[in-house]
Amino acid sequence: MTGIPDKHLILFKTIGEVAESINQQVFVVGGYVRDYYLNKLSTDITDIDFVSIGSGITLAQKVASRLGSKRISVFKKFGTAQVKYHDLDLEFVGARKESYRKDSRKPAVENGTLEDDQLRRDLTINALSWCLNPGSFGVLYDPFGGISDLKSRIIRTPIDPERTFDDDPLRMMRAIRFASQLGFSVEDQTMAAVRKMSHRLSIISKERIIDELNKIVLAAKPSSGFAMLLDSGLLEQFLPELVNLLGVDEKDGLRHKDNFWHTLEVLDNVALVSNDLWLRWAAIMHDIAKPPTKRFIHGSGWTFHGHDALGAKWVPRIFRRLGLPMDERMRYVQKLVRLHLRPIALASEEVTDSAIRRLIYEAGNELEDLMILCRADITTKNEWKQKKFQKNFDNVEKKIKEVEEKDRIRNWKNPITGEQIMEVLNIKPGPVVGQVKDRIKNAILDGIIPNDDNEAYRYLLKIKDDYT
Numbered sequence: 001m002t003g004i005p006d007k008h009l010i011l012f013k014t015i016g017e018v019a020e021s022i023n024q025q026v027f028v029v030g031g032y033v034r035d036y037y038l039n040k041l042s043t044d045i046t047d048i049d050f051v052s053i054g055s056g057i058t059l060a061q062k063v064a065s066r067l068g069s070k071r072i073s074v075f076k077k078f079g080t081a082q083v084k085y086h087d088l089d090l091e092f093v094g095a096r097k098e099s100y101r102k103d104s105r106k107p108a109v110e111n112g113t114l115e116d117d118q119l120r121r122d123l124t125i126n127a128l129s130w131c132l133n134p135g136s137f138g139v140l141y142d143p144f145g146g147i148s149d150l151k152s153r154i155i156r157t158p159i160d161p162e163r164t165f166d167d168d169p170l171r172m173m174r175a176i177r178f179a180s181q182l183g184f185s186v187e188d189q190t191m192a193a194v195r196k197m198s199h200r201l202s203i204i205s206k207e208r209i210i211d212e213l214n215k216i217v218l219a220a221k222p223s224s225g226f227a228m229l230l231d232s233g234l235l236e237q238f239l240p241e242l243v244n245l246l247g248v249d250e251k252d253g254l255r256h257k258d259n260f261w262h263t264l265e266v267l268d269n270v271a272l273v274s275n276d277l278w279l280r281w282a283a284i285m286h287d288i289a290k291p292p293t294k295r296f297i298h299g300s301g302w303t304f305h306g307h308d309a310l311g312a313k314w315v316p317r318i319f320r321r322l323g324l325p326m327d328e329r330m331r332y333v334q335k336l337v338r339l340h341l342r343p344i345a346l347a348s349e350e351v352t353d354s355a356i357r358r359l360i361y362e363a364g365n366e367l368e369d370l371m372i373l374c375r376a377d378i379t380t381k382n383e384w385k386q387k388k389f390q391k392n393f394d395n396v397e398k399k400i401k402e403v404e405e406k407d408r409i410r411n412w413k414n415p416i417t418g419e420q421i422m423e424v425l426n427i428k429p430g431p432v433v434g435q436v437k438d439r440i441k442n443a444i445l446d447g448i449i450p451n452d453d454n455e456a457y458r459y460l461l462k463i464k465d466d467y468t
Contacts, residue, residue, distance in 0.1 A: 001130070001138045004036065005043070011085070015050065016132030018062045024054040027114065027129040027141065034125050037150055038182070047089040051117050051129065057081045060092035096120070114141065122164065122171040123178060124149045124156050153184045161193035169200035172234060173212040180216045180225030191232060198233035206323035209238055213322070217280050222271055223264035230260075238322060241314070242284065244291045249302070256302035259290050262379055269376035278329050279369050282336035283376060289314055312338035335366055336373055343374040347392035356396075356403045357445045361412050371397060408451055415453040416440050416460055425464050432467055439463065 001009065012028065019026035030049045035041045052059045057074055060081030064072045071084035083090040095117035114129070121127035124146040131139045140147075144158040155175050157164040165172050172194045179186050186194070201209065216225035226242075229235035236243045245260040267283040274280070289311035290304045297303055315334040320326060342359055363370050371393070378389045418433045425432070440456055442448075449455045 012132050015063055018066050020133050024052050026050055026052045026132050029129040030126055033128040049091045051095050053095050056092040056094040118143055121158055122174050124158050127158050154187050155179045155184050156187040156190050161190045165197045170204045170208050176228045177212045177215050180219040194232040201237045210323045223268045226264055241288050251296045254301045259287050263287055265379040266376045278332050282333045282373055285337050286340045308341045336370055339370055340373055347396050351399050353403055354446045356399050414441055415456045424460055425467055
């Protein structure tokens with residue numbers, strides 16, 4: 001157990017001694033042991049899992065007393081307890097058997113042996129454990145060849161995969177999540193079982209599914225996880241809109257790109273420069289509405305006009321269905337989807353100050369993230385085109401900086417209030433007030449007048465006769 005932080009070794013020995021004093025065996029299990037053998041043991045780890053042969057709650061209470069910690073949470077219904085010790089969450093559970101009924105998301109649980117507990121583990125690499133009792137301290141238990149699978153970079157279930165996934169269908173998502181995070185491959189028999197049983201995911205709550213999906217989205221190369229989700233049939237269970245992007249149509253010898261694989265490229269491109277979960281979700285969603293907007297125009301080819309606006313309209317519905325937050329994070333994704341074509345259009349033509357002002361105004365604080373998404377959206381394999389597009393974006397960003405410094409338009413608010421408009425025009429509240437405000441806004445964004453309070457008021461006086 002060389003390489004384990006001293007504070008953890010001392011803690012493990014203390015827990016082993018406490019277990020020995022009450023005639024129980026205790027084991028470190030799961031991610032801590034797996035990550036140790038992957039040489040990925042984090043220095044800022046926050047939680048460690050323990051399995052005891054006997055009551056996990058009793059052991060947790062004794063350990064808390066020995067450590068002098070009064071922060072203990074007991075969950076009698078599940079036979080588990082959590083002890084907070086400094087910056088660690090220590091999770092204790094008694095060894096158990098666990099099984100799911102065909103139509104239930106909740107497991108039937110009963111006491112069991114260490115072998116029973118390891119049999120219920122989802123993957124061989126998560127069924128590794130160390131004994132902590134003084135006589136066997138540090139002894140590795142690896143009944144399913146987890147160490148060998150780590151070396152071979154294989155994801156596999158401890159027992160027959162169909163039985164494993166039937167007990168808890170979320171394990172299918174976890175298999176692909178771990179493969180994606182670790183850069184492993186899913187063993188053939190295991191993947192075949194996922195394909196066969198993907199429909200069983202329907203009994204799992206959206207909260208548990210989205211937790212695993214977000215971990216795939218945050219992987220170093222998330223496209224690998226999504227490719228496996230597609231191959232396994234799981235993706236269509238919760239995100240059929242993404243699956244619908246798959247495929248290429250041809251007419252008059254003209255083809256469009258496969259928008260599914262393009263989306264994964266964009267996602268990977270974003271992942272190279274940002275760990276922001278919601279920017280990555282914007283990449284996933286940016287072309288989501290292309291299928292219903294696809295048209296073929298003779299002489300021009302394939303078009304997807306309006307997919308940006310329709311995609312933005314779809315975002316709340318998809319977020320709600322997946323269990324993603326319906327707050328400013330959803331609105332952030334919606335905004336980037338709605339605006340993702342704007343910088344691309346500017347990069348392909350002569351950039352005017354007016355167009356730049358409008359982009360800055362509409363994007364606001366999300367402008368930099370929007371530009372990241374748009375650069376990621378360049379997936380052409382033509383090196384000359386790639387360089388040309390990137391150079392055009394450089395020009396747009398340079399122009400954005402110049403206009404922003406000059407006009408201070410980011411997060412702009414109209415300097416003229418509705419009360420001022422009603423006073424000058426001698427009118428009551430009504431649609432005319434909004435029309436005048438929009439005209440003043442457009443005059444500033446179009447460069448007709450400077451972004452200045454006094455200039456805006458003078459402009460109001462100038463145009464008032466048009467409305468009286």
